[in-house]
Amino acid sequence: MTIFLNGETVECNEGVTIEGLLKTYHLSLEATLVEQNGIALHRHEWVKRKVQENDRFEILSVAAGG
Numbered sequence: 001m002t003i004f005l006n007g008e009t010v011e012c013n014e015g016v017t018i019e020g021l022l023k024t025y026h027l028s029l030e031a032t033l034v035e036q037n038g039i040a041l042h043r044h045e046w047v048k049r050k051v052q053e054n055d056r057f058e059i060l061s062v063a064a065g066g
Contacts, residue, residue: 004056012051019046022059033060 001014012021018034018041034041035058041049 001051001053003051003054006058016051017047018049018051018057021051021057022046025059027059027061031062033062034058 001012003010003012012024016024018036019029022029022032022034029043029046034046036049037056
């Protein structure tokens with residue numbers, strides 16, 4: 001199925017959760033923020049919320065620095 005990830009069109013498997021999507025791209029679950037279709041999600045939602053056709057995700061990795 002097709003989704004939009006940070007403005008890019010990508011293919012992903014049906015039935016994948018948001019947590020599964022993040023793991024596919026080797027993103028740290030502790031240092032990542034996810035917005036699905038314009039709504040910011042809490043981490044506890046990632047395990048149960050499934051990715052749907054044409055969903056739009058903005059995913060940000062948080063980095064400390066100075």
